[in-house]
Amino acid sequence: MVNLVSILIPAFNAKLWIGATIKSAINQTWSKKEIIIVDDGSEDSTLGIARKFESKKVKVISQKNQGASNARNKALEHAQGDYVQWLDADDLLDPNKISEQMKIAELESEPLTIFSGPYGIFYWRIEKAKFVPNALWQDLKPVEWLTEKFQNACWLIPACWLMSRKLAETAGPWDKRLTLDDDGEYFCRVIAASRMVKFVRNARTYYRQSVGQLSRKYSAQSLKSLLLSTYLCASYLISLEESEQAKRAVSKFLQHRLQILCQDKTNIIQELNMMAIKLGTELELPVYKWKRRQLIRLLGRKATSDFLNMSEKMRVYVCAKWDEILFRLSDSAVKTYKK
Numbered sequence: 001m002v003n004l005v006s007i008l009i010p011a012f013n014a015k016l017w018i019g020a021t022i023k024s025a026i027n028q029t030w031s032k033k034e035i036i037i038v039d040d041g042s043e044d045s046t047l048g049i050a051r052k053f054e055s056k057k058v059k060v061i062s063q064k065n066q067g068a069s070n071a072r073n074k075a076l077e078h079a080q081g082d083y084v085q086w087l088d089a090d091d092l093l094d095p096n097k098i099s100e101q102m103k104i105a106e107l108e109s110e111p112l113t114i115f116s117g118p119y120g121i122f123y124w125r126i127e128k129a130k131f132v133p134n135a136l137w138q139d140l141k142p143v144e145w146l147t148e149k150f151q152n153a154c155w156l157i158p159a160c161w162l163m164s165r166k167l168a169e170t171a172g173p174w175d176k177r178l179t180l181d182d183d184g185e186y187f188c189r190v191i192a193a194s195r196m197v198k199f200v201r202n203a204r205t206y207y208r209q210s211v212g213q214l215s216r217k218y219s220a221q222s223l224k225s226l227l228l229s230t231y232l233c234a235s236y237l238i239s240l241e242e243s244e245q246a247k248r249a250v251s252k253f254l255q256h257r258l259q260i261l262c263q264d265k266t267n268i269i270q271e272l273n274m275m276a277i278k279l280g281t282e283l284e285l286p287v288y289k290w291k292r293r294q295l296i297r298l299l300g301r302k303a304t305s306d307f308l309n310m311s312e313k314m315r316v317y318v319c320a321k322w323d324e325i326l327f328r329l330s331d332s333a334v335k336t337y338k339k
Helices: 018-026 046-051 068-078 097-105 142-152 165-171 182-193 220-240 244-261 268-278 290-299 301-328 332-337
Strands: 005-011 033-040 058-063 083-086 113-116 119-122 196-199 205-208
Touching (some): 005 046, 005 097, 033 046, 058 068, 068 182, 083 097, 083 165, 097 113, 142 196, 142 244, 220 268, 244 268
Parallel strands (some): 033 058, 113 196
């Protein structure tokens, strides 16, 4: 019996990308699949574009804007598959992605095993995607995976994963309290509920980088979300193992978050210190590189953060625009975006 795979796509104001993303799901060589798109109250033409793909295998659901976590939960409620494939509305799947993982999954006797794969970063031209291995590109036990993630500040995108329906139900739904780093919390929780993480080298995915993803201006709500996600992620590792190695990994994870967050909010140090104490570890003040320290002396912490963030946004903007021009001049534009 061939297992049904549910490809679940939450979408919000993704008119530029949603067509290509849906096509990448439809073009999966794994034949037994269903695709569920949940439009989360988009204000552009995302819903209309998605509707053009509706068929027996492609279902489109529309709801008022309630956030990405709610949209993902809604998609899972409607899913009938034995396996779940998450896919953000601007990312892409290699045609053989699911097939490569299902080859391994169908030989696996443990239903709580989860399957990952490599991802490449691109702007517009998928053929130019850069695949840069990190510490998570290997088979790992749950404790090992979380430890590597925290120690090396690395991650995998949602599209990398394929999990059984049983594991998704065991881990529970996406946390609707979270508006920022909701995917980080969710997959740490799923990993903690799994028995093994198996890395499938040929199951490739593509992560689209854009300028909007680089914003580091945190609202009160997003800051609260990131702090809650940070605590929950760390607690999942400690719940599995309270060893000194696990505590060191958690400490390094908190240090990394502190280095990001305290650029805008000085009171974050106290918040993360309290978090570290609850988790049985310690926190140190962030140590910046020489150039950044000099900028902080000249401009102050906030102005330095704003300057560096703007510089990076400009770099990405220029690279993305140039790649878009080359993309539109090539045949790949027609192949990727035309239905």
